[in-house]
Amino acid sequence: MKKIISFTLCMVMVISLFCFAVNAASTVSIVASESGFEDKAQVDKVTKDGVTVTFSKATGNNAPVYYVNGNAFRVYGGNTMTVSAEGNITSITLTLASANNLGELSANTGTYTVNKTTGTWTGSASEVVFTNTASSGHARIQVIDIEIGGSSTPPTTTEATQPDPEPTYTTPEEIVNALYQLEKGKFLPGGPYTLEGVIKSVDTKYNSEYGNVTVTIIVGDMTDKPVQCFRLEGEHAADLAVGDKIKVKGELKRYNDTYEFDAKCQILEYTKGQTTQPEPEPTYTTPEEIINAAYALEKGAALNGTYTLSGTITAVNTIYSERYGNVTVTMAVDGFEDKPIQCFRMINGSGVEAVDKIGVGDKITVTGTLKNYNGTIEFDANCTLDAYTIVEKEPEVIPTTPEEILAALYALQDQESLAGPFTLTGKVKSIDTEYSQEYGNVTVTIVVDGFENYPVQCYRLEGNGADKVAVGDTITVTGSFKNYRGTYEFAQGCTLDKLVAADRPVDPDTSPDTSDASVIAAVVAVVVSAGAAAVVIKKKH
CATH class of the missing domain: 2.40.50.140 (Nucleic acid-binding proteins)
Incomplete structure (x- = not known):
C-alpha cells in the first residue's frame, strides 16, 4: 500500500513539473544592433528562436530602415511591424530610443501602452501586427522582447467592480x-x-x-x-x-x-454627384487674380486646384537638398513685389533639371497648390519648377576674411541661406543645447575675436570632439549660413574642424591662427536699397 501511495505521489509530482515546464514562459530578445543590418539599410525580416518580426512599408511613404545612429529600427508613419511565433505570445516589450521617437503605434489585438521609452503589449496571440498610425514621425525601436508561453489570464472583475461598457453610438x-x-x-x-x-x-x-x-x-x-x-x-x-x-x-x-x-x-x-453640383470654387486666371486670391486666404486654407506663376527669385530660404532633391525659394511676380510667394520644397518639373542651379535674381515659372501657411503665402511642398532663366550676374565676390564673412552672414534676411561653405574661428560663448549622444551633435554660440557684437550660433555642430566643447574653448567651424528668425547661424550639418580647450591645446597645427590683434571694435551699418540689405563691418585701429 505504501508503495502504491509513493508511486502515486511521484506521478503527481512528475505531471506537475511537466505542466509547469509546458506553461513556463520563455523570452526571445531581438536587438536591432545585433540583427546584421548595415547603416541605413531597409529592414524586411528578422528571425530568432522561432520568432519572426516582419517589417513592411504598407501605406507609408518610407520603408522601415535600420540606422546606426540610435541603433534602432525606424518604423515610419503607415509602416507595420508583425511579430509572429510558433507558440502563444503573451507579452511584447519595445525599448524605444527616445521619448521624442515613440511614433503612434497601435496593435491589432491585445493592449498596448507606453511609459516613457518603453512600449508594452499584453494579450494572447500567435501573431501581433503593430501599425504606426502617425502621419509624420517614426518609432525608433532598439530592442524587441517577446514572451512566449506562460499565462495571459485577464484580471477578473466582480459585478461590483466591473467597468462600465464603452459607449456605442448608432445614429x-x-x-x-x-x-x-x-x-x-x-x-x-x-x-x-x-x-x-x-x-x-x-x-x-x-x-x-x-x-x-x-x-x-x-x-x-x-x-x-x-x-x-x-x-x-x-x-x-x-x-x-x-x-x-x-x-x-x-x-x-x-x-x-x-x-x-x-x-x-x-x-x-x-x-456619382448629381447634375446639380455645388458651386465650383472660383477660378483665377491672371497673375493679379491669383495673387490676390492667395493673399485673401485664411491661415491653413488653400486655393482649389493648381496655379502657375512666373517671377524673380528674391531669396533662397533653404538651400538645395541633395537627399530630397528640392529647394525653397521666394519669388516676386512683376508688379506685385509687395506680395511675395514662397515656393516650398520645390522640385524639378517635367524635362527640367535646375532646382540645384537657380539663385537670387533668376527668373522661374512654378506650378502647384497655393496656400496660407501660418501667414506665409506659398506654393505647397512638391510644387514644380517648369521653366527658368539664369540671369547673368556680376562676378560673385567670395568673402574670405572673418570681417567679410560676418558681413555676408549679417546681410541675410529672415530665412535666407548662404551656401558657402564658410569657416570661422571663435570662442564659445554659450552651450545652447547639450551634446546629444543619440544624434552626435551639440549647439553652441561663438564670437569671433574683435567682433563680439556679432555672435554666430553653430546649430547641431558635428565632428570629432563635439562632445568635449565647453564655454571658453576656441573652435573652428565650417558650414553654410542661415538667418533663422533673427538668429545668425551655421546651419545644421556644420562641422567642428578644430578645438582648442580653454586650458590645453588640441591639434595645434591643423588650422592657422585667424585672430586679428589690430581689431579693436566692429561697427555694422545696414544699408537698405531697393529691398536688398548689405552689411558693412568697419574696423577701428
Missing part, C-alpha cells in the same frame, strides 16, 4: 457629435463606425501606388462638423470628386484638430 448625429467631443489623439470607442456623406473637398489626390485618397465629407446637414476620410481605400477611390456621395466604414479619431476616419477606412457605397 449619424450621435457618432459625429461624439467624435467632436474627443480629446486630441483619442479614438472613438465602440468602432468601427459607418457614415454617409457628400464630399466637400479632395484633400490629397488618389495615389495609384498605394491605392488611396484623402477626402472630407459632410454628413447630413452638419456642415460645421466635417469628417475627413484619411487614406480612404476601396472601389472607386480613384474616381472620387467633390459632390459625390459615399458611405465609409472605419475607426474614428481626432488627429490634432482634424476629426477623421483613420487610415485604411473603406468605401462601402459610391454615388
